[in-house]
Amino acid sequence: MSATLTEPDAAPRTPNTKPPRPPKGSAAGPRKKKPLPWAPWLLLGPSIALLGVMVVYPTIVMFVNSFTNLEIKNKMLGTAPDFVGFDNYIEVFTESDFPAVLARSLGLMVVLTVLITAIGMVVALLMTKLSKGWRLAVSIGLMLAWAMPPLSATVVFGWIFDTDYGLVNWALNTITGTQDFRGHSWLIDPWSFMMVLVIIVVWQSVPFAAVTFYAGLGQVPDEVLEASSLDGAGPWQRFRLIVLPYMRGVLTAVLVLETIWNLRIFTQVYALQQQGGLASETNILPTYLFRQGLGEFGVTAAIGVFMVILLMAISYFNVRSSLKDEAEL
Amino acid sequence: MTVSPGIQVAETPASTTTSTRAASMIGDGGRLGRRAGRAKGRAGRFGLNVFAFIVIVCSIFPVYWMVNMSFTPPNQIISRNPSFLPFDFTWKNYVTAWTREAAPGQTDFPHALVSSLTVGLAVVVVGAIIAFLASIAIARFAFRGRYVFIVSVLVVQMVPGEAMMFTIYNMIDDWRLMNTLIGLFIVHLASVVPFTIWTLRGFVRGVPAELEEAAQIDGCSKAQAFWKVTFPLLAPGLVATGIFAFIQSWNEFLMALLLLKGYNLTLPPWLNSFQSATEATNWGAVMAGSTLIALPVVIFFLFVQGRMVGGLVSGAVKG
Numbered sequence: 001m002s003a004t005l006t007e008p009d010a011a012p013r014t015p016n017t018k019p020p021r022p023p024k025g026s027a028a029g030p031r032k033k034k035p036l037p038w039a040p041w042l043l044l045g046p047s048i049a050l051l052g053v054m055v056v057y058p059t060i061v062m063f064v065n066s067f068t069n070l071e072i073k074n075k076m077l078g079t080a081p082d083f084v085g086f087d088n089y090i091e092v093f094t095e096s097d098f099p100a101v102l103a104r105s106l107g108l109m110v111v112l113t114v115l116i117t118a119i120g121m122v123v124a125l126l127m128t129k130l131s132k133g134w135r136l137a138v139s140i141g142l143m144l145a146w147a148m149p150p151l152s153a154t155v156v157f158g159w160i161f162d163t164d165y166g167l168v169n170w171a172l173n174t175i176t177g178t179q180d181f182r183g184h185s186w187l188i189d190p191w192s193f194m195m196v197l198v199i200i201v202v203w204q205s206v207p208f209a210a211v212t213f214y215a216g217l218g219q220v221p222d223e224v225l226e227a228s229s230l231d232g233a234g235p236w237q238r239f240r241l242i243v244l245p246y247m248r249g250v251l252t253a254v255l256v257l258e259t260i261w262n263l264r265i266f267t268q269v270y271a272l273q274q275q276g277g278l279a280s281e282t283n284i285l286p287t288y289l290f291r292q293g294l295g296e297f298g299v300t301a302a303i304g305v306f307m308v309i310l311l312m313a314i315s316y317f318n319v320r321s322s323l324k325d326e327a328e329l
Numbered sequence: 330m331t332v333s334p335g336i337q338v339a340e341t342p343a344s345t346t347t348s349t350r351a352a353s354m355i356g357d358g359g360r361l362g363r364r365a366g367r368a369k370g371r372a373g374r375f376g377l378n379v380f381a382f383i384v385i386v387c388s389i390f391p392v393y394w395m396v397n398m399s400f401t402p403p404n405q406i407i408s409r410n411p412s413f414l415p416f417d418f419t420w421k422n423y424v425t426a427w428t429r430e431a432a433p434g435q436t437d438f439p440h441a442l443v444s445s446l447t448v449g450l451a452v453v454v455v456g457a458i459i460a461f462l463a464s465i466a467i468a469r470f471a472f473r474g475r476y477v478f479i480v481s482v483l484v485v486q487m488v489p490g491e492a493m494m495f496t497i498y499n500m501i502d503d504w505r506l507m508n509t510l511i512g513l514f515i516v517h518l519a520s521v522v523p524f525t526i527w528t529l530r531g532f533v534r535g536v537p538a539e540l541e542e543a544a545q546i547d548g549c550s551k552a553q554a555f556w557k558v559t560f561p562l563l564a565p566g567l568v569a570t571g572i573f574a575f576i577q578s579w580n581e582f583l584m585a586l587l588l589l590k591g592y593n594l595t596l597p598p599w600l601n602s603f604q605s606a607t608e609a610t611n612w613g614a615v616m617a618g619s620t621l622i623a624l625p626v627v628i629f630f631l632f633v634q635g636r637m638v639g640g641l642v643s644g645a646v647k648g
Binding site for chain 1: 349361377378380381384385386387388389391392394395398406407408409410458459461462464465466467470474475478479481482483484485487488489491492493494495496497498499500502511515516518522523526527554579580582583587597599600604605615616619620622623626627629630631640
């Protein structure tokens with residue numbers, strides 16, 4: 001399958017073997033005739049400065065702050081905060097609703113990731129079996145859902161599930177022939193709030209998974225499928241024993257990315273809470289942190305540090321698989 | 330630190346071949362499909378088409394509903410029986426959304442549009458330049474520290490920006506950039522640059538260095554060879570990456586909500602305020618506002634999606 005990919009390097013190279021390091025003096029590399037050891041660093045300079053100031057520096061500041069009792073009054077008065085050790089972390093984990101929020105976030109993340117991956121795979125398989133015209137129509141539909149700004153999407157879904165004039169209540173009333181759903185609020189109950197949220201996020205995220213899986217399915221060699229078919233493998237066996245192993249890389253990448261993204265949802269949750277949810281019952285990590293507000297910077301820093309560690313631990317797999325590709329230049 | 334998790338983009342390298350594969354996926358015959366199609370009977374095909382129809386309806390319906398509502402007069406919207414087509418077609422909702430301020434003392438749509446465009450375009454231009462230079466360095470030069478830099482970019486890209494929202498707030502405040510577009514611009518810039526570097530690196534790698542060398546042998550200088558041979562080949566990649574950066578900045582809600590207020594709001598916080606202030610009276614205008622915000626993104630998106638997906642797949646499959 002790697003035959004379909006370009007290998008820009010001139011010299012043939014077996015995967016995962018590093019090319020010989022250039023000699024120390026001519027750090028400009030094999031292709032560069034002129035010795036310009038500082039040239040790459042000049043090119044990297046702006047990025048390093050930007051990311052250093054905007055990512056690395058605040059991470060360090062946040063880490064330090066999480067061990068202090070920094071508050072907004074320190075900022076106003078210009079006084080230095082006291083060092084309090086692990087007090088903030090202990091407070092967050094024992095004396096707040098943070099553990100509940102964490103459990104809710106993780107639960108939501110699992111539900112979303114499973115649904116998105118499963119539905120995405122089904123839609124991708126469907127697309128391989130459709131005629132050209134139908135596939136084009138499905139692709140356009142998926143693109144529309146994918147392209148909708150999250151805030152617009154949430155506003156629309158909020159209206160579809162509206163208490164008084166929502167389409168869902170109208171449809172349920174019409175189907176059941178009753179007025180039972182008149183004035184039924186979908187957002188006030190935390191469970192049905194989460195259901196609406198799951199619908200919104202799944203609706204927006206399935207296209208990415210489906211299109212990625214579809215592209216991945218194109219990499220499964222025809223001959224192998226045909227051979228297995230001749231050997232008597234049914235559709236499910238073909239999928240499980242041939243397609244899935246070939247798709248492992250794509251599947252892992254999508255799973256990891258979805259896990260990360262689904263833990264970081266802010267816009268949809270916040271906007272849905274604005275439309276009638278109980279924030280205290282429906283917060284997940286980012287909205288919980290946001291609603292702590294400006295004030296106890298030490299405590300919010302501790303929450304932030306925890307989030308960074310959690311997400312970095314998950315992204316470890318993603319970074320590693322991205323680096324696998326990076327067999328040096 | 331990708332700030333907006335909504336628009337989701339592949340975060341692994343792009344190889345041009347796979348990109349084109351994925352880009353042409355709509356037209357491509359689908360090898361799996363043809364064979365399966367032969368094997369399946371007519372009933373199976375009908376079932377598949379019904380299933381496809383359901384997928385299409387589910388995908389399109391909310392978008393259709395938004396557009397439908399945006400053209401429906403307010404008094405019709407709050408009727409007990411919804412109308413599925415805007416029979417009493419009206420532009421009034423758009424006029425309201427365009428002219429009315431979001432909430433008392435806050436910006437109106439045109440000004441928020443200008444703010445969003447300013448931040449978005451600045452992020453695209455500056456981000457593309459910074460990331461382009463870096464991607465050249467890591468794709469074309471072998472130097473000590475290159476691997477460390479690549480690892481750092483990947484790690485930095487994964488640092489969740491929203492976890493640091495208050496630290497960044499304090500930083501922007503200390504720099505006296507609170508409630509300015511420059512402050513938001515810097516935050517957005519930092520959030521798109523790692524991804525842009527990583528994607529552009531893939532595109533640069535996709536252009537064989539031999540092309541450049543051949544041009545040099547034919548008498549071009551190093552710089553000429555780059556500008557006349559490599560750069561034109563990279564242009565599509567730059568455009569695609571730039572559009573993605575723009576969409577990300579356009580959709581970003583959290584930091585805009587935190588850093589801006591009053592007259593300086595960008596579009597997402599504008600919609601948020603506008604909705605809170607007018608939803609009781611005029612849902613049509615809220616829908617019109619949503620549609621106006623979605624429109625440029627949808628248009629841009631159709632241009633670039635294949636390329637980005639190709640990136641993810643090539644990265645994932647190659648290992």
